[in-house]
Amino acid sequence: MHREEQGSDFLNPDRLFPQGPALSIARELYESVANLPIVSPHGHTDPAWFAENRPFTDAAALFLTPDHYVLRMLQSQGISYDRLGVPRKDGRPVAEGREAWRLFAANYHLFAGTPSRMWIDHSLNFAFGLTEPLSAQNADALYDLINKRLADPDLLPLAVLDRANVEVIATTEFALDPLTHHRALKEKGLIGRIRTTYRPDDVTDPDVPGFRENIVRLAEITGEDTARWEGLIEAHRKRRAAFREMGAVATDHGVPSAATADLPAADKQKLLDDALAGRLDAAGRELFRAQMLTEMAGLSAEDGMVMQIHAGSRRNTDPVLMAERGPNLGADIPMRTDFVNGLSPLLSRYGNAENFRLILFTLDESTYARELAPMAGYWSSLRIGPPWWFHDSSNGIRRYLDQVVETAGFYNLAGFNDDTRALLSIPARHDLWRREVCRFLALLVAEHRLSKASAREIAAYLSYQAAKDAYKL
Known part of the structure; x- marks a missing residue:
């Protein structure tokens, strides 16, 4: 679709x-x-x-939960911040990283033509060598690949x-x-x-x-x-x-x-x-x-x-x-x-x-x-x-x-x-x-x-x- x-x-x-x-x-x-x-x-x-x-903790914490550009677009389509894993002040549970990442990937088409799409595509290529666009089909594979690579010395913040x-x-x-x-x-x-x-x-x-x-x-x-x-x-x-x-x-x-x-x-x-x-x-x-x-x-x-x-x-x-x-x-x-x-x-x-x-x-x-x-x-x-x-x-x-x-x-x-x-x-x-x-x-x-x-x-x-x-x- x-x-x-x-x-x-x-x-x-x-x-x-x-x-x-x-x-x-x-x-x-x-x-x-x-x-x-x-x-x-x-x-x-x-x-x-x-x-x-x-090392950064996981792909969702790196690309999703801290990015207000991404969050506001998903919110505009009725996707709750709980489902996106954004922490609450009252400490009530929100989605875990993988679950939030899957939801993000399934809705990545929402960012077509936006600067967010350009930045994320560039970042995935720059840091992880990825050329395949994020999608529902590859969400788990990319999540695992990114998480594994985050422990590498060349992806520590100073590096x-x-x-x-x-x-x-x-x-x-x-x-x-x-x-x-x-x-x-x-x-x-x-x-x-x-x-x-x-x-x-x-x-x-x-x-x-x-x-x-x-x-x-x-x-x-x-x-x-x-x-x-x-x-x-x-x-x-x-x-x-x-x-x-x-x-x-x-x-x-x-x-x-x-x-x-x-x-x-x-x-x-x-x-x-x-x-x-x-x-x-x-x-x-x-x-x-x-x-x-x-x-x-x-x-x-x-x-x-x-x-x-x-x-x-x-x-x-x-x-x-x-x-x-x-x-x-x-x-x-x-x-x-x-x-x-x-x-x-x-x-x-x-x-x-x-x-x-x-x-x-x-x-x-x-x-x-x-x-x-x-x-x-x-x-x-x-x-x-x-x-x-x-x-x-x-x-x-x-x-x-x-x-x-x-x-x-x-x-x-x-x-x-x-x-x-x-x-x-x-x-x-x-x-x-x-x-x-x-x-x-x-x-x-x-x-x-x-x-x-x-x-x-x-x-x-x-x-x-x-x-x-x-x-x-």
Whole structure:
């Protein structure tokens, strides 16, 4: 019923390249960048993988249960998270790995034409040499083969980094994280290749469960009076320094909007008082986040850490899923985002600061040409992050390049980061980016809008150096 023709032709060396006169140009450009080292300066891989360097448990734990892209598609077809083996908060039983894998394989046709299909096909080939597409018929055989191979030394997490030619990778931890795994990595001499990133949402967003308790914990960790605004900011200053000791060069802020604020001192203290007393309404909580973004920008201008804003997602829109299993399982939905007005207070204060760097990510593609490209084309502090989340796809990258390059150029882009929790998908995602960059450049060369020499230089920049420059690596 579901034929392989619905899948991706991932073994075709010319996949994604333009046909006609530009094809040979795209091939040549791609060959020049295909084997460049991978710089992965923002992502969500588990630092325990690298600190402990143990084998992954099974195929389902590697490809299915941690992948919100996969889970949300299966959920959309009425397949329960229990049957997919996603753990529950109450500890009630869910499907075992083999059972969940069989269900995944039987429904693999659902991913035809999606980036998930391309990433998984690429990962199965990269790590296990598999060319046969996953199906109900081969589910058990592939599950056994993958599980057997996971114990091999070349599939341990650190070996995967070597095999994928990953030069540097950044994980992301919250402000209260003890950084235990990164301390272990530092003892092994791996800090620098594997870095953390400071994500303070747990103590900057009053909508986070346990926010007030987190502020108290922040005081305990830092020795600062976090009930005072000045003490709260000093506590962040100390935590940022602790993260830098573990290799951090960047901060990350996941916010529903790009709103920022620049309030007088008395108003900031009242905002904190109300937050700790639980008196903030929705508008007040948004104002607290807005002021904290500006404060974080000020600290970045001071300590040089690159600031990332990931704006425009309404998170955890399924309250039942959130209550049963927690966040990051597929129920987040993009929203409209206003960068021009939202960032005006922050940029008015720090947009021209010499040591300040801000990378902007959006789920609202309508802002690329209208807002982000013109903003990055003026403010020296701004870089445009690559297509993110719902748009880190072949078509998403094409839309992005088409809308931002004319106004922002190539050198106001932050290159590529994979933003993934799935380790084996890292080379797949970078390969997709490099192919689409070469496709875009080949068309410009074929139309005599760019020389081949310039295209080669830009392809190498966007595939490798741009990320290093953007993140000050």
